[in-house]
Amino acid sequence: MSPTEHAEPHHEADHAHDHEHGGTGKYWAVFLALCVLTGCSFLTYFEMWHNAIPVSVSRAFMMAVSCSKALLVMAFFMHLIWEANWKWVLTVPAAMMSLFLVCMLIPDIGYRTYHYSSERWNHTPQPIEPETHSAEGASAVPQPGH
Amino acid sequence: MSQHHDDHHEHGHIQLEYQPALPIPNAKLCLWLFLSTEIMFFAGLIGAYIVLRFGAPTWPTPHDVHLSEPIGAFNTFVLICSSLSVVLSLEAAKANKTGLAKAWMCLTFVLGLSFLGVKAYEYKEKFAHGIYPAQPHGLLYDKPDVYYASALKVALEDEAKKYPVDSEDPVAKERREVLELLRNGLVQWNTRQATQATNPVEAQALIDSIAYTIQHPHEDHAELTRLQAEKTTLATQLDELSKAETPDPQELSLLKTRIATIDLLTADDAAILHHGVNHSYDWLDLPFVIPSGNMWASTYFLLTGFHALHVIVGLIVFAIALPATLGVGKANFIEAAGLYWHFVDLVWIFLFPILYLF
Numbered sequence A: 001m002s003p004t005e006h007a008e009p010h011h012e013a014d015h016a017h018d019h020e021h022g023g024t025g026k027y028w029a030v031f032l033a034l035c036v037l038t039g040c041s042f043l044t045y046f047e048m049w050h051n052a053i054p055v056s057v058s059r060a061f062m063m064a065v066s067c068s069k070a071l072l073v074m075a076f077f078m079h080l081i082w083e084a085n086w087k088w089v090l091t092v093p094a095a096m097m098s099l100f101l102v103c104m105l106i107p108d109i110g111y112r113t114y115h116y117s118s119e120r121w122n123h124t125p126q127p128i129e130p131e132t133h134s135a136e137g138a139s140a141v142p143q144p145g146h
Numbered sequence B: 001m002s003q004h005h006d007d008h009h010e011h012g013h014i015q016l017e018y019q020p021a022l023p024i025p026n027a028k029l030c031l032w033l034f035l036s037t038e039i040m041f042f043a044g045l046i047g048a049y050i051v052l053r054f055g056a057p058t059w060p061t062p063h064d065v066h067l068s069e070p071i072g073a074f075n076t077f078v079l080i081c082s083s084l085s086v087v088l089s090l091e092a093a094k095a096n097k098t099g100l101a102k103a104w105m106c107l108t109f110v111l112g113l114s115f116l117g118v119k120a121y122e123y124k125e126k127f128a129h130g131i132y133p134a135q136p137h138g139l140l141y142d143k144p145d146v147y148y149a150s151a152l153k154v155a156l157e158d159e160a161k162k163y164p165v166d167s168e169d170p171v172a173k174e175r176r177e178v179l180e181l182l183r184n185g186l187v188q189w190n191t192r193q194a195t196q197a198t199n200p201v202e203a204q205a206l207i208d209s210i211a212y213t214i215q216h217p218h219e220d221h222a223e224l225t226r227l228q229a230e231k232t233t234l235a236t237q238l239d240e241l242s243k244a245e246t247p248d249p250q251e252l253s254l255l256k257t258r259i260a261t262i263d264l265l266t267a268d269d270a271a272i273l274h275h276g277v278n279h280s281y282d283w284l285d286l287p288f289v290i291p292s293g294n295m296w297a298s299t300y301f302l303l304t305g306f307h308a309l310h311v312i313v314g315l316i317v318f319a320i321a322l323p324a325t326l327g328v329g330k331a332n333f334i335e336a337a338g339l340y341w342h343f344v345d346l347v348w349i350f351l352f353p354i355l356y357l358f
Helices: A003-007 A010-020 A025-045 A047-052 A055-077 A086-110 A118-122 B026-055 B069-094 B098-128 B146-160 B170-196 B200-214 B221-243 B249-275 B293-321 B328-357
Strands: B003-006 B015-018
Touching: A025 A047, A025 A055, A025 B069, A025 B328, A055 B069, A055 B328, A086 B026, B026 B293, B026 B328, B069 B098, B069 B328, B098 B293, B098 B328, B146 B170, B146 B200, B170 B200, B170 B249, B200 B221, B200 B249, B221 B249, B293 B328
Parallel strands: none
Antiparallel strands: B003 B015
16 A cells, blocks of 8 residues: 555545546446356256266356356455455455365365264165165265265 | 655645544445455355255255246346446446436345345245245155154144045045045055065165155156056955955955055056155145255255345345435445445355355
8 A cells, every 4th residue: 555545535535546447338348247157157057068067067167157256246346456455454364264164164064974873874864766775876975884 | 653744746735644544434444344254254154055065965956946047047137237236326426416326226226126026936935845944834854764754644644634534525535535545555554564674775765655755856767667566466465365264354454555545646647656746736735855955945045044134234225325315425325335235246146056056
């Protein structure tokens, strides 16, 4: 942050940067991009996509599309692209904490079935499919207890 | 205290200024601080959903739980439109075009309401199919087991009480017969066979067969073949039992009931078996099984419910702003409200794919 920015009274500083990026054309462009990206992620709904693309690739694609949409909204609609460096102070720690939060859930919740006993597996929901009526079908999921 | 030199030439002298905080309005700073806590709040919820879902042995597909992907996509479009309209409202307010600012704000409000309306319709669909976030209304069971069979038996008995034995009404009589066949010829018969089975896989298959008959997302033609084979075996047994010198009347009755139940399920090209009892009889709402369905319902209603609450709060803020003159003086207010609304949109951007498309 430059000394000039510090010296600006609040509202003057705010209005000064507001007028630097006048015009609403860019918002319409971002809106169009968001619609196109939503259309892209909705492609995964169709049977044709399912037959051609593996599920893991499809999910990675959807998350990439979502992250792109989120960045567009944050950068343009939330004006972060035009804000001073204070934006990092507020967003980076929160983003890091969010990632840590999810990572901390993985060992206890994400891997919970890794520690299931045989008894616990007996009470675990399984898909009701003809194949799973046999013991082979049930072993599709890792079952250390079995 | 820190002092800075101001190099604005129009003032014509050095101005010393105390800078107590970040160079943004206090309202905007507070809102960003609030949003940073909100990021962690929703990251916790979405993260919990992801680890619960990918750690689960099985997870229902959107079709199993009556989720419509096009409706979700439509709601995404509605929120994107509302994000655009609120930012255009802010730009109009900054240019002091109060009428235009109010028009964009009105549109944002209507779009927010539309989002909530679609969400309410989606919730209604789930409730109509017996999917609730919690008991006692929910008819959803995670696994076909003795608890499910017991709940089904109780539900059939409760339903049968609505149709008195001495009723002359042919509809009531027919419904009562169906309920008795389902209770005795399906639930009781299969659970009895399951307890007598020595192979646990076979016992589980019998209980699975009950759940399949009541409701299933995918057709399994093997079930019809199995029932037809069972009927042939039972008919032979019945024939042998009838020829015995002292036939056991209870055993005879059980066999006849089971055969009648198979006939009911396989009549008209096995219509009831293929569509499931719950879908074949619109007057009947019996407990049903969706593996991991309760975990799905808990996470779906929690995530979308908290998101919908945020939408409602945003709409209240817009409703407060609407009666005012939305000129330059209100720009900071609109910006703060808009930042919050964009965050709500941001959350939905992640909720849509992980709930509807994954």
